[in-house]
Amino acid sequence: MNEVLETLKKIEDKYKLFQQQQFTFIKALERTREEAHDMIRPVSSIIQVQCYKDHHCFNATDRRILNMFVSLCNELRCLCQKMETAHAGDSVTHGLLEKCKLLLNDSNDLTALRAPYPHRVVNFLSVEESKHRYGGVVSLLPIVLDTMKAWVTHSKKYLIPNEKQCERCKYEDPRLGKKAPWVPPGNTSC
Known part of the structure; x- marks a missing residue:
């Protein structure tokens, strides 16, 4: 369990750095979508971001920030596997892990995904059009991190024996x- 907590903390720190560069991420998506001649449909999956990075990104800054997003998604997938092996859990923890796995699936459609309050990642997007195009992809990480924190909280409270008892x-x-x-x-x- 300690390994899970340490890994989650490291990922949260990386996400804070990524969150500070959200506008850079959006600009990188705009430039790569323009290069791909794909300006109509919204960014709807992790694999789409990966494809933009691999085939339509010619700017080092854009490549770095898109790679950071894909890397965070991969690290969260690995953390899901660690959580699964940490302990068997119950129906609540299984449900939370399944939600994370579904959200982190490369081809999962993220267009309808929106981060709830207190996350303001979607509110920082300027135009309604941008909210529609990028709202799902910027909401992915905060929602997955919240779900993983809920898993840790539930596991600590109900499944791991209390040493002070x-x-x-x-x-x-x-x-x-x-x-x-x-x-x-x-x-x-x-």
């Missing part, structure tokens, strides 16, 4: 550490 009396008090509130004289097994 006394096995015998099931009493939990964070102020006491691993000690039970009262132990009868001569009994030190807690």
Whole structure:
């Protein structure tokens, strides 16, 4: 579980850097779509971004930011696999992982995807036309990260045993550490 948490933290840090460069990402998508003569349809999948990067990107900055997006998607896929092997889980964690896998599928249609509040990634897109064309692709990462955080929260709360809980009396008090509130004289097994 610690490995999952460390990996998630590293990915979140990379996403923060990517988020600061969202306008660069949108401009790179616009330039590569123009180069591909594909200005009508919205950017609808990860594989489409990969194709733009591989075949229609001639600017180093554009290539770097598109590669950053694809790389983050790949790292999130790997994290899904780590989460799956971390522990068996229950129906809630399985559902959250399946949602992540579906969203991170290369050919999944992202056009209807929109990040909910408090994420403002779509609101930063200037024109309604841009929101329609790029809203799904900019919403992907925050939604997947939120889903993974929900998986971690649920796993910690319901599936991983609490170390601060006394096995015998099931009493939990964070102020006491691993000690039970009262132990009868001569009994030190807690």
